[in-house]
Amino acid sequence: MLTYVRNRSFDYMAKKNKANNLIPTKGELEALKVLWEHGPSTVRFVHDLLTRGNKTVRYTSTLKMMQVMTEKNMLKRDESKMTHVYYALLEEKRTMGNILDRFVKSMYNGSISSLLVAFLDNKKSSAGELKKMKALLQQLEQEDKSS
Numbered sequence: 001m002l003t004y005v006r007n008r009s010f011d012y013m014a015k016k017n018k019a020n021n022l023i024p025t026k027g028e029l030e031a032l033k034v035l036w037e038h039g040p041s042t043v044r045f046v047h048d049l050l051t052r053g054n055k056t057v058r059y060t061s062t063l064k065m066m067q068v069m070t071e072k073n074m075l076k077r078d079e080s081k082m083t084h085v086y087y088a089l090l091e092e093k094r095t096m097g098n099i100l101d102r103f104v105k106s107m108y109n110g111s112i113s114s115l116l117v118a119f120l121d122n123k124k125s126s127a128g129e130l131k132k133m134k135a136l137l138q139q140l141e142q143e144d145k146s147s
Contacts, residue, residue, distance in 0.1 A: 022090065023098055028069055031062070032095065035075070035088040042083050 047062035
């Protein structure tokens with residue numbers, strides 16, 4: 001008979017790694033963007049920013065979404081004060097990278113060059129954006145040569 005012993009540090013690391021690879025829904029991402037930009041915030045603050053110009057979403061919907069995000073380990077809730085304050089547990093750069101990776105895999109079979117070609121064919125790129133892309137490509141080329 002096998003006995004299963006739980007290792008707390010392993011459970012914590014598994015939860016942390018799972019949280020780091022989560023892909024938030026569109027609504028969850030909007031809430032995360034508020035927290036990334038403004039820092040720890042109340043549900044009321046997040047709700048007010050999310051519903052500017054669109055009052056069809058109820059406060060209770062935002063509250064429930066943030067509670068679910070807490071259960072998913074996307075957010076942490078500080079209950080030490082009268083009003084609960086929520087903190088983002090997901091890192092912005094990593095989360096946006098995960099979203100981009102999923103997008104490139106699903107839309108362009110993982111090919112970044114296909115994504116760039118589609119971007120350039122779109123004809124909506126400004127001269128400034130194109131200049132930034134060229135500079136980035138030159139920088140990557142220089143780094144590749146020096147490696």
